[in-house]
Amino acid sequence: NAGVTQTPKFQVLKTGQSMTLQCAQDMNHNSMYWYRQDPGMGLRLIYYSASEGTTDKGEVPNGYNVSRLNKREFSLRLESAAPSQTSVYFCASSGKGQGLRDTQYFGPGTRLTVL
């Protein structure tokens, strides 16, 4: 099992450009999440999807959109990138009946720089 995979690993954008971060999990998890991690700020939830077909805003949703494409895939889109969106982005997934409730499994991250 690959677990949670993310593409791309690195990306540099210019202000105003758009891009989509891809995430996929092969653990048959119902819930998926997008976080950003900035120095001294810990992990902040951007959006989450409790189950296929639903998405909800997290703590810092402004400037982002998400799509739960199917049970495996959850993408994050930046429509018009801003320097404040320079960060490391992590995707995670969790599932019921997996032993430990709400244990989230993280991908390796995408390092995004917006110039």
Added chain:
Amino acid sequence: QKEVEQDPGPLSVPEGAIVSLNCTYSNSAFQYFMWYRQYSRKGPELLMYTYSSGNKEDGRFTAQVDKSSKYISLFIRDSQPSDSATYLCAMTEPAGGTSYGKLTFGQGTILTVHP
């Protein structure tokens, strides 16, 4: 005030030392408490998981939860250079609450264990 507070450090200790990492929180509904370890340029991975109050031990690691004080701790005995990482506390409410599946993270503590 943040819902979960964690001293970001950095914390530097000699090999073999006992390390104490701590988080305080304000939401009395939190029932599940976790510690994640994050190596440099990697995604967080679950290290310890505790339900409600009490202690849990796993090898050199001990997690403690004191719900009356809203305080959780992670102790590392006989620390090793391989323990050098960022440690994040995380917590969540019981199933059925509106925050199902969502974790609230502390800011993370950067730990360096030097030989």
